[in-house]
Amino acid sequence: MEEKSLEELFIVEPDFCPACGAILALPTSGPLIKCKVCNFNIRIEVLLGHTTTSSYQFNHQGVYSSSKKGPQGEEEEEEEYGQRDPHRECSKCGHMGMSYTTMQLRSADEGQTIFYLCPKCRHREVENS
Known part of the structure; x- marks a missing residue:
């Protein structure tokens, strides 16, 4: 059975x-990245022309809207936060x-800080627990 080299352990x-998964720092001098x-x-020439892109996706637990019918039948909008x-x-x-x-x-x-939001009048309160 053929043994894989260290370069082939990780994609x-x-x-x-590729051997251990650590971040490679760019060389300060010389042609080798260590x-x-x-x-x-690895020789720096191997990486020339490669581009790295990244994207971030945030889980927004921001303000959500829901509508309810008020006493006269008109819709009231309530906002929720978390x-x-x-x-x-x-x-x-x-x-x-x-x-x-x-x-x-x-x-x-120390305890956490709790931020409250009234969905009706949007009044905000802070509590340190």
Whole structure:
């Protein structure tokens, strides 16, 4: 059985080491690109002409709309921001069921910060837990 060389272990983008998968740093001098993890070497001419592209896809948990019929039959639009807490009452309009999202803004041993949004009047509240 034929043994594969290190170069054939991974199918990777040109910016990564095919032997161990580490990011390859561009050389500061000389024609060789050396992996700092496993000492794999590749000549820079092999990578000339290659382009690397990347794209980012964000999971937006932003503002969502839902419409409901009001007491007179007209549609009222409510906006939600993340999850909904059905037991949280808006301090401005008294609406039950505020939307919320959380973030870790302080150090790791501190609690998280909770941002509430009233879907009816758009009043915002912040709670440090």
